[in-house]
Amino acid sequence: MNPKISTWFLKSVSHFLNLKPAPMIEGSGSVKRIANYCIINKYRKALIVTTQSLIELGLLEGFFESFKKNGLEYIVYDNVNGEPNFVLAKNILDFSKNFNPDVVVAIGGGSVLDVAKLIAAALTDPNRPLEKFVGILKVRKKLKPLIAVPTTAGTGSETSFIAVITDAQGIKRTVVSPKIIPSLAVLDGELLVSLPKTLTASTGIDALSHAVESYISTCTKKAHDFYAPTAINMIFNNLKNSYENPDNLVYRNKMLKASYLAGVSMNNEMVGYAHAFAHQLGAHYHIPHGNAIAMTLVRVLQFQLNTATKKLAELASFCGFVDEGESEQKAAEIFIKKVAELISSLNLHQTCEKLKKEDYESIIENAFYETARRYPVSRFMTHDEAVAFLDSLKEEI
Numbered sequence: 306m307n308p309k310i311s312t313w314f315l316k317s318v319s320h321f322l323n324l325k326p327a328p329m330i331e332g333s334g335s336v337k338r339i340a341n342y343c344i345i346n347k348y349r350k351a352l353i354v355t356t357q358s359l360i361e362l363g364l365l366e367g368f369f370e371s372f373k374k375n376g377l378e379y380i381v382y383d384n385v386n387g388e389p390n391f392v393l394a395k396n397i398l399d400f401s402k403n404f405n406p407d408v409v410v411a412i413g414g415g416s417v418l419d420v421a422k423l424i425a426a427a428l429t430d431p432n433r434p435l436e437k438f439v440g441i442l443k444v445r446k447k448l449k450p451l452i453a454v455p456t457t458a459g460t461g462s463e464t465s466f467i468a469v470i471t472d473a474q475g476i477k478r479t480v481v482s483p484k485i486i487p488s489l490a491v492l493d494g495e496l497l498v499s500l501p502k503t504l505t506a507s508t509g510i511d512a513l514s515h516a517v518e519s520y521i522s523t524c525t526k527k528a529h530d531f532y533a534p535t536a537i538n539m540i541f542n543n544l545k546n547s548y549e550n551p552d553n554l555v556y557r558n559k560m561l562k563a564s565y566l567a568g569v570s571m572n573n574e575m576v577g578y579a580h581a582f583a584h585q586l587g588a589h590y591h592i593p594h595g596n597a598i599a600m601t602l603v604r605v606l607q608f609q610l611n612t613a614t615k616k617l618a619e620l621a622s623f624c625g626f627v628d629e630g631e632s633e634q635k636a637a638e639i640f641i642k643k644v645a646e647l648i649s650s651l652n653l654h655q656t657c658e659k660l661k662k663e664d665y666e667s668i669i670e671n672a673f674y675e676t677a678r679r680y681p682v683s684r685f686m687t688h689d690e691a692v693a694f695l696d697s698l699k700e701e702i
């Protein structure tokens with residue numbers, strides 16, 4: 306598809322969609338308030354999808370206690386490891402078959418939240434093969450109520466209308482529908498205190514990329530301008546602190562809120578090349594998403610410096626990086642420099658040693674295809690520019 310036509314199409318869709326964020330409760334211990342939410346909504350039986358490690362760490366004891374105290378029935382599927390796929394989704398559905406839950410509670414990282422979205426869709430449309438939910442607007446029925454509790458601050462899945470599921474060939478497929486936006490997002494920093502530093506860093510940069518890429522997209526709508534700059538400012542003020550002080554709940558809660566706001570922004574204004582190329586680095590070299598974003602983000606911003614100057618300058622000003630009267634060009638450059646400094650302060654690599662020349666054509670073709678169909682970027686790359694971009698991933702910033 307011609308990128309100019311697809312950009313026009315995306316802008317039109319975005320204008321009319323006007324997706325509402327998932328309702329949200331926040332703060333340390335808020336996971337224990339889910340039981341009250343269930344009582345208010347007359348949900349009596351919950352399917353809880355989570356990971357063994359969260360249970361073993363004892364982080365969900367208060368949550369289970371609150372369910373017991375309120376006489377709520379629940380079953381727990383805690384065998385989510387690695388990337389979500391259709392086999393896992395089928396196993397969870399088989400596990401809950403005779404239980405007939407009123408609500409699904411997903412507690413975990415992006416994988417747990419994404420597979421739970423597919424489960425919640427399949428529970429209300431049980432005769433449909435799971436693969437049929439893949440694609441844009443393929444979820445036909447209203448979801449089983451879904452409560453999303455993220456345990457990383459980055460994916461924004463707790464409020465997004467996208468779920469990524471890996472198919473039998475190992476290819477990542479997306480379920481895209483406003484229907485899969487969770488009924489409630491619960492942002493509880495206590496669940497993040499055991500998150501490894503490397504994950505705090507990479508997921509935090511992923512959240513930053515959602516906010517920055519959506520803000521500089523050509524889809525920006527006035528009504529949503531608030532979300533991205535707020536998220537970006539919060540990330541600059543809290544990510545490094547959260548990385549260095551994992552037990553500090555103030556930083557953890559702020560990063561969760563920032564990730565949620567970035568997810569809201571991404572829902573309405575999309576992302577861009579940093580994601581298109583990061584997905585390819587993930588597919589070719591198994592580089593985790595946040596780490597791949599750390600490699601692509603700054604170079605993608607540099608590529609768009611002259612077409613997104615005003616917006617990058619606005620972000621610099623909003624974050625307090627520049628004095629009044631600074632030129633737009635200089636302010637935009639300073640913002641990109643600050644992003645690069647933040648990434649390097651978190652000890653994330655900004656070069657990709659695994660990148661091979663023989664993979665360039667496949668990477669470029671797939672990244673261009675993804676961008677043309679989904680991302681309203683301010684400047685499209687030519688093939689030569691994409692080759693230069695990939696070459697630059699081998700060099701230090």
Ligand SMILES: [Fe+2]
Nearest residue numbers: 511515580594
């Ligand atoms: Fe992302």
